[in-house]
Amino acid sequence: MNDGLQAVLWDFGGVILSSPFDAFAAYERxxxxxxxxxxxxxxxxxxxxxxARMERSEISTDAFVTLFEAEAxxxxxxxxxQQVLARLSGDIRPDMVEALRRVRTRYRVxxxxxxxxxxxGPGMARDPERARQIAEIMTLFEHVVESSILGxxxxxxRIYRHACxxxxxxxxxxxxxxxxxxxxxxxxxxxxxxIKVLGSAQAIxxxxxxxxxxxx
Numbered sequence: 001m002n003d004g005l006q007a008v009l010w011d012f013g014g015v016i017l018s019s020p021f022d023a024f025a026a027y028e029r030x031x032x033x034x035x036x037x038x039x040x041x042x043x044x045x046x047x048x049x050x051x052a053r054m055e056r057s058e059i060s061t062d063a064f065v066t067l068f069e070a071e072a073x074x075x076x077x078x079x080x081x082q083q084v085l086a087r088l089s090g091d092i093r094p095d096m097v098e099a100l101r102r103v104r105t106r107y108r109v110x111x112x113x114x115x116x117x118x119x120x121g122p123g124m125a126r127d128p129e130r131a132r133q134i135a136e137i138m139t140l141f142e143h144v145v146e147s148s149i150l151g152x153x154x155x156x157x158r159i160y161r162h163a164c165x166x167x168x169x170x171x172x173x174x175x176x177x178x179x180x181x182x183x184x185x186x187x188x189x190x191x192x193x194x195i196k197v198l199g200s201a202q203a204i205x206x207x208x209x210x211x212x213x214x215x216x
Contacts, residue, residue, distance in 0.1 A: 004172075004173055005107065005173060005174070005175060005193075005210065005211060006107060006108055006169045006170075006173035006174070007107055007108035007109065007110065007164075007167050007169040007173060007174045007175075008103050008107050008108070008109050008174070008175050008176075008177070008207070008211070009109075009110050009111070009112055009160075009163055009174050009175070009176040009177070009187075009192070010100065010109065010110070010111050010112070010141070010176075010177050011111070011112060011113060011154075011176075011177060011178040011179060011180075011183065011197070012111050012113040012115070013088070013089070013090055013113065013114075013115075013179075014090070014178070014179030014180065014197060015093075015096060015177050015178065015179055015197050015203070016092070016093060016096050016097060016100065016111075016137060017089065017090035017091060017092060017093065017134075018090035018091045018093060019090060019179055020087060020088050020089070020090055021038075021039055022090065023087035023088075023090060024038040024039065024084065024087060026087075027079075027083055027084065027087055031079060031080070031083075033077055033079060034077070037072075037075075037077060037079075038079070038084065041068075041071060041072055041075060044071070044075075046182075049067075049071060050063075050064050050067035050068040050071055051064070051068065052153065053067075054116050054148075055114045055115065055116055055147045055148060055153045056147060056148070056151050056152060056153055057116075057117060057147075057148045057149070057151060058151070060117075061085060061116065061117065064081060064085075064116075065081030065082055065085070066081070068081045068084065069081045085116070088115075088116070089130065089134070092130075092133060092134070092137070093200050095200045095201075095204060095216060096200050096203070096204070097137055097140075098215070098216060099204050099207060099215040099216065100137075100140050100141075101140060102213060102214070102215050103207070103211060103213065103215065104140055106211070106213060107211065108142060108167045108169055109140065109141050109142055110141055110142055110143040110144070110145060110163045110166060110167055111138070111141045111143070111144045111145065112145045112154065112159060112160065112163050112176075113144065113145070113146055113147065114147040114153045114154050114183075115146050115147060115148050116148050117148050142166075142167065143163065143166040143167065145159060145162060145163045145166070147159065150162065154178075154180075154182075154183040154186070155182050155183050155185060155186045156186070157186045157189070157190060160176070160186060160187050160190055160192070161190065164190075170191070171187075171190040171191040171192050172191035172192070174187075174192045174193070175192060175193040175194070175195060175207070175210050175211075176192045176193070176194050176195070177194075177195045177197050177203060177207065178194070178195075178196065178197065179196065179197040179198070181196060184196055193210060195207060195210070204216055
């Protein structure tokens, strides 16, 4: 039941794409790092650490590598910042893309993504064919709101308000999908309905319930 719903807002990595944390976990195993080391490193000083500053384009990717490796070393482990950057772009989830295609026939749609100026385009793809595929998906959104362009990032409430203003829709008329709880909390505080994406089938099922549409 849509109950006045007018727009669906989507995170990209971890929603339309598989989570980069899956790729980070593989790198952690390869490099002999503790499980979830990168996730926990990103959670330390989350507004001022190297990751946050890179996503707001306050530092270059080269500066990020230096600072991120230093932050890791301060926590007792060495890592390769370039290897971490290389794993940012996840795999496309075709069922989520199909859900997006169907949703946009009835609702306004926009993407809100924390990203960096690495790889090609908002999806940060490094392979040309992957970049082409992601660019095609991006055309499905009316607006793509990128942290690296705006200089602000989730969970800053301003980035959600900005997306709503671009669409001309009140937050209370939106549902927002993200795989990270920290990014969903401010969306709820603004009045949005939220869906935490744990997997495609679960997320699509919850979105079907909210929109009243068949999405697969």
